[in-house]
Amino acid sequence: MKLTRAANWFARAAGQEGGTPAQTPLPCPHCGGSNVVVECVPGLCLTQCGDCLVSARTEEEAVALWNRRDGRPSVSRDPLPCPHCGAEAETQHAGGWWANCSEGCLEKGKTEAEAASLWNRRITVAAAAQNRDDSRNLAEKRGASGKAKLGADKLLAMWNEDKDGEYIMVNDDGSAHYVAHDTVMEDIPKMNGETFVGIREWMNKNSFWPNIWSVNDHGNVTLRGHKGQDLGGLV
Numbered sequence: 001m002k003l004t005r006a007a008n009w010f011a012r013a014a015g016q017e018g019g020t021p022a023q024t025p026l027p028c029p030h031c032g033g034s035n036v037v038v039e040c041v042p043g044l045c046l047t048q049c050g051d052c053l054v055s056a057r058t059e060e061e062a063v064a065l066w067n068r069r070d071g072r073p074s075v076s077r078d079p080l081p082c083p084h085c086g087a088e089a090e091t092q093h094a095g096g097w098w099a100n101c102s103e104g105c106l107e108k109g110k111t112e113a114e115a116a117s118l119w120n121r122r123i124t125v126a127a128a129a130q131n132r133d134d135s136r137n138l139a140e141k142r143g144a145s146g147k148a149k150l151g152a153d154k155l156l157a158m159w160n161e162d163k164d165g166e167y168i169m170v171n172d173d174g175s176a177h178y179v180a181h182d183t184v185m186e187d188i189p190k191m192n193g194e195t196f197v198g199i200r201e202w203m204n205k206n207s208f209w210p211n212i213w214s215v216n217d218h219g220n221v222t223l224r225g226h227k228g229q230d231l232g233g234l235v
């Protein structure tokens with residue numbers, strides 16, 4: 001793979017490809033910089049910011065880098081929607097922490113021009129939130145959504161299987177444990193004071209992703225997502 005400075009690329013595109021001027025890339029929506037690079041292999045071109053292609057030491061740092069808009073920091077601790085397409089963002093750990101668009105929208109350009117126009121799409125946070133609400137409302141109306149809470153039967157079956165097997169238990173006080181066969185095997189420490197950051201770190205470290213259940217003093221259980229989302233509960 002070869003990295004080409006955008007300036008060189010556009011000069012080449014204009015001079016050697018029939019003089020058709022490519023779209024001028026907009027500055028990076030995250031850092032506001034113009035160090036935009038184009039990376040091409042046959043059949044696939046990516047337009048990305050050369051200053052934002054760095055991993056972070058922590059997930060929080062990766063989210064903060066992603067959440068910058070035109071260089072301005074955001075107060076949101078959750079990843080903001082993708083500034084290009086409005087899809088939700090996700091974080092991953094691979095040699096360091098990264099935040100990226102869950103739709104992989106910068107990986108679909110088949111030509112340089114397509115990669116540039118994908119990069120140049122801009123959506124506001126408010127518009128992305130509206131799109132997301134619209135699609136959730138639609139999914140709820142249809143009664144079928146992967147994001148919807150699980151039904152009681154499904155939850156009960158999952159809990160019955162997990163409680164005799166392995167799972168992560170979160171208590172009312174935010175402490176967490178890895179439980180196997182009714183026995184607490186290991187305490188899972190919080191990270192940066194956050195229960196679920198600690199749990200994700202523990203899961204990544206062990207390459208093991210059991211279900212997470214909150215168990216309260218009354219014995220009610222709630223299935224939780226990796227970021228603490230309530231996926232449905234049993235009373």
Ligand SMILES: [Zn+2]
Pocket residue numbers: 028029030031032033049050051052
């Ligand atoms: Zn950037």
Ligand SMILES: [Zn+2]
Pocket residue numbers: 082083084085086087101102103104105106
């Ligand atoms: Zn996107």
